[in-house]
Amino acid sequence: MILHISIAAIDTRRAADVLASFWRVEALQFPMYEDSYIVFCGEKTGSCIEVYPQGTILAPSTPELPALQADQRRPGGPFHAALSVPLPEDEVHSICRQAGWFSQTGPRGPFFSAIEVWVEGHTLLELLTPAMTDDYVAFANVENWKKAFSLN
DSSP states (O other): OOOEEEEEESSHHHHHHHHHHHHTOOOEEOTTSTTOEEEESSTTOOOEEEEEETTEEEEOOOSSOOEEEEOOSOSOSSOEEEEEOSSOHHHHHHHHHHHTOOEEEEEETTTEEEEEEEETTTEEEEEEOHHHHHHHHHHOSHHHHHHHTTOO
């Protein structure tokens, strides 16, 4: 079970506000780090997305809190997350259009579909409507994975 993820953003406040729209919640400050925010994936859940400034990385520090350090490497890379949202597909695309973020819906094989949301054009979040989430949950387990890809 994934409880939270973190991503980088150029405009952390705006990115957090747009992400909050997908769960109809408010983006909150993440006071441990400057210019950082947290978005809970619903009012009554601990699942959340932390948004840090682009050009920073988490690094080992004290046991209480990792350090957030400047790093000029580009954000993005192989990281992505699939997250369920309570919104219908058209509303997700509408929010993305208003934010200027690219989004598209596509199948993930014959198993489930996802809405690709590219946060600021560099970080992929696959958002799943309730129906898409049902399909994902029905597929995503060890037995089905082995069967689908002929793994023994």
